[in-house]
Amino acid sequence: MTYRLVAMPSTKPAITLLSPIEDVPGVGPRRGEAFRRLGIPSVAHLLFHLPHRHEREEAEAPIKDLIAGAVVTARGEVTATDMISRGRKPRFRAVLADHTGRLDLIWFHGGYLRDKIHPGMRLLVQGNAKRHPRAGRNDNALQLINPKWERLPETDDPPAIAETRLRPVYPASEELSSVAIESAVDAILEPALSLIEDHLPPHFHKERELPELADAYRMMHKPQSTDDVVRARRRLAYDELLMLQLGVHLRRAQLRATMHAPALDWSEQIEERILARIPFTLTKGQRNVIDDLIADLTKPTPANRLIQGDVGSGKTVVALYAMLLAVASGKQAALLAPTELLAEQHTESISGLLAGSKVRIELLTGSLTPSERSAALARIALGDADIVIGTHAVLTEGVRFADLAVAVIDEQHRFGVRQRAVLREKAGDEHSMPHTLVMTATPIPRTLSLTIFGDLDVSTIPDLPPGRQPIKTVVLPERDSAVAYEALRARLEKGEQGYVVVPAVDAEELRNVRTTMERLEKGALAGKRLAAVHGRLKRQTRDSIMARFRAGQIDALIATTVIEVGVDVPNATTMIVEHAERFGLAQLHQLRGRVGRGGVESACFLIGEPTTPDAEARLSALASTTDGFALAERDFEIRGPGELFGSRQSGLPPFRVADLTRDLDLLGMARRDAAQWIDRSPGLEAPTEKLLKRRLFKAYGVELGLGDVA
Numbered sequence: 001m002t003y004r005l006v007a008m009p010s011t012k013p014a015i016t017l018l019s020p021i022e023d024v025p026g027v028g029p030r031r032g033e034a035f036r037r038l039g040i041p042s043v044a045h046l047l048f049h050l051p052h053r054h055e056r057e058e059a060e061a062p063i064k065d066l067i068a069g070a071v072v073t074a075r076g077e078v079t080a081t082d083m084i085s086r087g088r089k090p091r092f093r094a095v096l097a098d099h100t101g102r103l104d105l106i107w108f109h110g111g112y113l114r115d116k117i118h119p120g121m122r123l124l125v126q127g128n129a130k131r132h133p134r135a136g137r138n139d140n141a142l143q144l145i146n147p148k149w150e151r152l153p154e155t156d157d158p159p160a161i162a163e164t165r166l167r168p169v170y171p172a173s174e175e176l177s178s179v180a181i182e183s184a185v186d187a188i189l190e191p192a193l194s195l196i197e198d199h200l201p202p203h204f205h206k207e208r209e210l211p212e213l214a215d216a217y218r219m220m221h222k223p224q225s226t227d228d229v230v231r232a233r234r235r236l237a238y239d240e241l242l243m244l245q246l247g248v249h250l251r252r253a254q255l256r257a258t259m260h261a262p263a264l265d266w267s268e269q270i271e272e273r274i275l276a277r278i279p280f281t282l283t284k285g286q287r288n289v290i291d292d293l294i295a296d297l298t299k300p301t302p303a304n305r306l307i308q309g310d311v312g313s314g315k316t317v318v319a320l321y322a323m324l325l326a327v328a329s330g331k332q333a334a335l336l337a338p339t340e341l342l343a344e345q346h347t348e349s350i351s352g353l354l355a356g357s358k359v360r361i362e363l364l365t366g367s368l369t370p371s372e373r374s375a376a377l378a379r380i381a382l383g384d385a386d387i388v389i390g391t392h393a394v395l396t397e398g399v400r401f402a403d404l405a406v407a408v409i410d411e412q413h414r415f416g417v418r419q420r421a422v423l424r425e426k427a428g429d430e431h432s433m434p435h436t437l438v439m440t441a442t443p444i445p446r447t448l449s450l451t452i453f454g455d456l457d458v459s460t461i462p463d464l465p466p467g468r469q470p471i472k473t474v475v476l477p478e479r480d481s482a483v484a485y486e487a488l489r490a491r492l493e494k495g496e497q498g499y500v501v502v503p504a505v506d507a508e509e510l511r512n513v514r515t516t517m518e519r520l521e522k523g524a525l526a527g528k529r530l531a532a533v534h535g536r537l538k539r540q541t542r543d544s545i546m547a548r549f550r551a552g553q554i555d556a557l558i559a560t561t562v563i564e565v566g567v568d569v570p571n572a573t574t575m576i577v578e579h580a581e582r583f584g585l586a587q588l589h590q591l592r593g594r595v596g597r598g599g600v601e602s603a604c605f606l607i608g609e610p611t612t613p614d615a616e617a618r619l620s621a622l623a624s625t626t627d628g629f630a631l632a633e634r635d636f637e638i639r640g641p642g643e644l645f646g647s648r649q650s651g652l653p654p655f656r657v658a659d660l661t662r663d664l665d666l667l668g669m670a671r672r673d674a675a676q677w678i679d680r681s682p683g684l685e686a687p688t689e690k691l692l693k694r695r696l697f698k699a700y701g702v703e704l705g706l707g708d709v710a
């Protein structure tokens with residue numbers, strides 16, 4: 001954020017928010033460098049460098065009144081000193097006494113203090129007080145570990161700290177302590193605060209019981225009470241959330257106003273023709289989502305919809321419906337899958353459903369020869385292909401469509417606002433873009449769907465097609481893996497099929513696949529028909545293995561995560577995941593979704609030795625439910641929002657103050673407020689909104705593609 005430069009009505013060198021850090025009294029050029037290295041080049045940056053916590057600092061007190069657990073200050077006379085060397089850590093100890101009691105001061109590696117601190121000396125000390133059971137005694141001595149100390153003159157002077165206060169603890173560095181930052185803040189706080197303009201009108205924050213912006217900063221740096229800290233945090237967190245929400249809603253309003261998409265035809269006849277291609281009755285969830293899609297796609301506004309449905313909920317036919325609507329209007333559709341394997345499988349199953357129709361399907365993957373590829377590109381550009389199926393990479397490669405109306409992005413867990421900008425380019429002119437549908441089996445936790453994905457409409461398929469059997473999930477330690485392999489073997493004997501998944505992130509680990517296969521061929525699965533699939537196989541080889549597996553000519557696949565998404569072989573009923581602790585929760589849920597797709601009860605064995613609490617939590621979450629929505633929420637709790645909200649998923653900068661796990665109420669409030677605000681003032685053009693708009697564009701303009709600052 002930038003702040004308006006206002007000259008101070010003063011004769012002293014005026015501090016402005018843009019003043020370089022060196023101008024802060026007491027900082028100067030040498031320290032200035034240290035501030036800059038901490039990311040604090042100016043007064044404004046100093047003001048926005050917020051304490052990450054506050055410590056209660058007690059007023060100086062007689063030793064018997066000191067409180068354990070607080071930062072305490074005391075003075076007294078050193079009555080004894082010694083070195084304690086237990087193990088490798090020599091510690092220097094001094095006993096400090098006043099007329100009320102005694103206190104142990106301990107310095108780790110404090111040998112250098114032997115020559116500095118002597119009995120009889122008077123000291124002022126400050127540090128975190130802890131109770132420590134003194135060996136051989138039943139009283140609990142108070143201890144200060146590595147206290148700050150200062151030698152006192154013989155004459156008594158006034159107490160160092162007269163009042164209890166909350167001391168801000170700043171993110172600091174080795175060369176620049178929190179205390180040094182605090183004194184720099186002290187030097188500029190009031191004059192700097194007087195220059196801060198609030199971007200929210202007074203009535204607005206009053207109605208929400210939020211403090212004014214300058215007050216919030218004051219209370220953060222110099223709180224009078226913990227209540228001040230809470231109130232200040234609330235305002236600053238709310239601001240961040242509101243800014244993002246305003247950005248998202250503004251973006252949406254801009255798109256609505258400037259972009260158009262083809263309004264597709266829909267009629268009962270079209271519906272009948274499409275449904276005739278789908279060999280089963282749609283579930284209620286599928287039907288509802290399709291109704292959402294019909295409403296979207298028949299409008300000239302670009303749809304932007306996320307379809308979430310658990311693994312196996314039948315998202316493919318929903319996508320097919322949307323694509324056939326495009327084709328019925330004489331336009332093109334694209335289906336983008338995360339892997340070639342999945343693109344190929346989609347091509348196969350969709351070609352099956354559309355067999356005998358006039359719909360022309362084009363598969364575009366990286367394994368086409370250059371001449372095949374240019375022929376395919378020509379067909380797409382000339383409109384001779386109706387449905388184009390390919391990997392996500394198709395987006396970024398130089399593919400031009402004749403008339404792309406619907407783009408379906410399948411199994412996309414990470415998508416930012418930017419990706420849609422790419423799609424926009426796929427359409428003819430700069431003001432048109434295809435309707436975009438994103439399908440995911442990794443539902444976005446409710447909280448997140450309200451933030452980054454705030455500009456997506458969301459439809460959910462909450463149910464599974466009838467007849468699905470639950471998947472029994474068992475977590476086993478490595479030494480019990482025989483149990484899993486016996487179970488798998490028993491299933492294979494019955495003519496069912498299975499998967500053994502091994503982690504393999506690099507070429508080296510691909511050997512795991514081979515060694516696992518050799519081990520199983522000789523041991524647990526001897527006599528069974530096994531084959532290995534992984535990302536390094538040639539496409540033809542992999543295709544033929546998958547085809548044989550589907551046809552039942554292979555009993556079990558030893559696979560890497562290439563089978564993670566979408567592979568659909570209903571006769572596969574058992575999965576064993578080796579080193580399950582190495583996979584993420586969402587990934588394991590996806591993997592597990594490869595079984596339980598037919599009418600037979602399925603089993604999933606997760607073999608692993610979790611070494612971290614997180615890994616353990618993931619595995620037990622998986623064993624406890626197969627509900628992808630519950631798992632996504634759990635994953636969010638385990639990993640925290642940082643990971644998800646980080647640049648990886650959204651491409652947006654992280655929050656400074658807001659915390660999605662605890663600021664849910666603020667998020668809801670910010671979202672409602674932003675929606676109303678943009679409704680009322682779609683372009684933020686009012687003179688009173690100027691500052692807000694400037695700060696908003698500064699924070700999110702680029703990331704959200706908000707266009708040029710007005």
Ligand code: ADP
Nearest residue numbers: 280281282283310311312313314315316317465
């Ligand atoms: P996902 O949502 O994981 O992509 P798919 O679209 O691959 O799920 O569907 C999983 C399986 O369920 C497929 O074999 C599909 O043919 C089948 N299926 C989809 N919808 C239904 C339905 N309404 N009734 C019966 N089977 C269905």
Ligand code: MG
Nearest residue numbers: 315316410566
């Ligand atoms: Mg799918």
